[in-house]
Amino acid sequence: MSENSTIRIERFAPEIVDGVPTGRTDAFNLATSRGFHDGPPEADGLKTLAEIAIADGITFTAVHDDAAVAPSIHADQPVATYAAFPGTINVGGAEPVPVHQITSVTVSPTHRRRGILRTVITEDLRRAREAGMPLAALTASEATIYGRFGFGLAAERVRFELKVDRGAQLRAATTGSIVEVAPAELKNHAAAIFAAAHARTLGSVGHNHFDLGFAEGRWDDYESLKPVKNLRAALHLDAQGNPDGFVTYLFSGWKSDPYTMEIQQLCAVDGAARRELVAHLGAHDLIDKVTGRGPVDDVLPAALADSRSYKVTALGDHLWLRILDVPAALGARSYSSDGRISLLVRDDLHLVNGAWELTVSDGEPVVRPAPADLAVDASLDVRDLASLYLGATSATRLHEAGVLTVHSAGALPAMDALFATATVPYCQADF
Numbered sequence: 001m002s003e004n005s006t007i008r009i010e011r012f013a014p015e016i017v018d019g020v021p022t023g024r025t026d027a028f029n030l031a032t033s034r035g036f037h038d039g040p041p042e043a044d045g046l047k048t049l050a051e052i053a054i055a056d057g058i059t060f061t062a063v064h065d066d067a068a069v070a071p072s073i074h075a076d077q078p079v080a081t082y083a084a085f086p087g088t089i090n091v092g093g094a095e096p097v098p099v100h101q102i103t104s105v106t107v108s109p110t111h112r113r114r115g116i117l118r119t120v121i122t123e124d125l126r127r128a129r130e131a132g133m134p135l136a137a138l139t140a141s142e143a144t145i146y147g148r149f150g151f152g153l154a155a156e157r158v159r160f161e162l163k164v165d166r167g168a169q170l171r172a173a174t175t176g177s178i179v180e181v182a183p184a185e186l187k188n189h190a191a192a193i194f195a196a197a198h199a200r201t202l203g204s205v206g207h208n209h210f211d212l213g214f215a216e217g218r219w220d221d222y223e224s225l226k227p228v229k230n231l232r233a234a235l236h237l238d239a240q241g242n243p244d245g246f247v248t249y250l251f252s253g254w255k256s257d258p259y260t261m262e263i264q265q266l267c268a269v270d271g272a273a274r275r276e277l278v279a280h281l282g283a284h285d286l287i288d289k290v291t292g293r294g295p296v297d298d299v300l301p302a303a304l305a306d307s308r309s310y311k312v313t314a315l316g317d318h319l320w321l322r323i324l325d326v327p328a329a330l331g332a333r334s335y336s337s338d339g340r341i342s343l344l345v346r347d348d349l350h351l352v353n354g355a356w357e358l359t360v361s362d363g364e365p366v367v368r369p370a371p372a373d374l375a376v377d378a379s380l381d382v383r384d385l386a387s388l389y390l391g392a393t394s395a396t397r398l399h400e401a402g403v404l405t406v407h408s409a410g411a412l413p414a415m416d417a418l419f420a421t422a423t424v425p426y427c428q429a430d431f
């Protein structure tokens, strides 16, 4: 960053003092809004943003250019923002594991492509690794940014639409019941339902405080942070009457065509809650379509009497993972078959590069640096190991893509068997 000699990096926790966010807290949030081309939140919105950030235990990194003078806004506003907060991710093991979540990454157009992001993220990932985080995670605005920093696509997500002009008939008998509730009632249920779904869903990142307020209709985006008009909510109760899913949704309006129920959030502990909540929206009179988001291997097409009424309208990358500690990460997931593989991992940031040996015996993984005299079976970049990690892709596919090199005859079948997962990873959370 030689041309950046006036650049100063400030790392701090957001603060509210005497009921008011501090100047640097507001300046960070205003710069982030600007970086994402949003309008500036009003004073109460800025306070809400600070409250959410504090509740999530976030750390802000604000980058300043000390050479900036008035009339430049950067005389007193950051030229770049970056934030990170701790959470957990379900990697298919007994318990979710810690994850370093990265968000709010912006660099002003006047300062882009000068290595500011590279400097900040390199330092942050090094710190996260030193703090013992096995993984870092983010959702990306563009697919071209984070691979160079070792992030690989670990879970995709779809947008779907469901034609419901004649309702949504399910093939299976109904297992539970639906209760329509005021969104504010979800204050009593959303956190527990998010947590239960998190514990059961491969690839799930735990909910944050934005998600909770979103469920309750207190806000729906980072720009307005105002209560959502006409938001509806329903709870799914299992056969014992316990809440195991919720949905919030909006009517598209009488001027729309076709009349649509747009799912804002849907969190279900299992497939029964998911299919029955969606079918409930489809059962509304006067409604022709339901739209929402879901996993790649959604239960809906198989659950519906008319599978063709379900249509994927978009498929996109969602969760990007960065392995910070190979033994901790590979040792945390479960394996459905035994085997052994040694992998040479390239890592341009030098956090985990080297040869690693994974041995799974009776389902128990042991991961260690490969002994010097052991021939490696395959080599790949750390970003591609992240894509293999939760089963988002296979070693064979990476090999066909030309990004995984095989050194031993049995490497591909061994890796495909070891890394296979029973479900396609899905991360509902946005962060």
Ligand SMILES: CC(=O)SCCNC(=O)CCNC(=O)[C@H](O)C(C)(C)COP(=O)(O)OP(=O)(O)OC[C@H]1O[C@@H](n2cnc3c(N)ncnc32)[C@H](O)[C@@H]1OP(=O)(O)O
Residues within 6 Å of the ligand: 035, 036, 102, 103, 104, 105, 106, 107, 108, 111, 112, 113, 114, 115, 116, 117, 118, 119, 138, 139, 140, 141, 142, 144, 145, 148
């Ligand atoms: C987790 C999140 O918050 S995702 C949101 C990311 N932010 C946005 O999309 C907001 C708009 N964009 C931006 O603010 C900036 O362009 C950023 C943050 C994406 C990049 O910041 P910069 O400081 O310009 O990146 P930096 O100069 O460090 O670039 C590092 C490398 O990434 C490359 N790069 C940076 N941005 C992009 C991009 N959008 N597409 C492709 N390559 C990119 C650079 O060319 C450089 O490559 P090199 O190391 O091979 O030379």
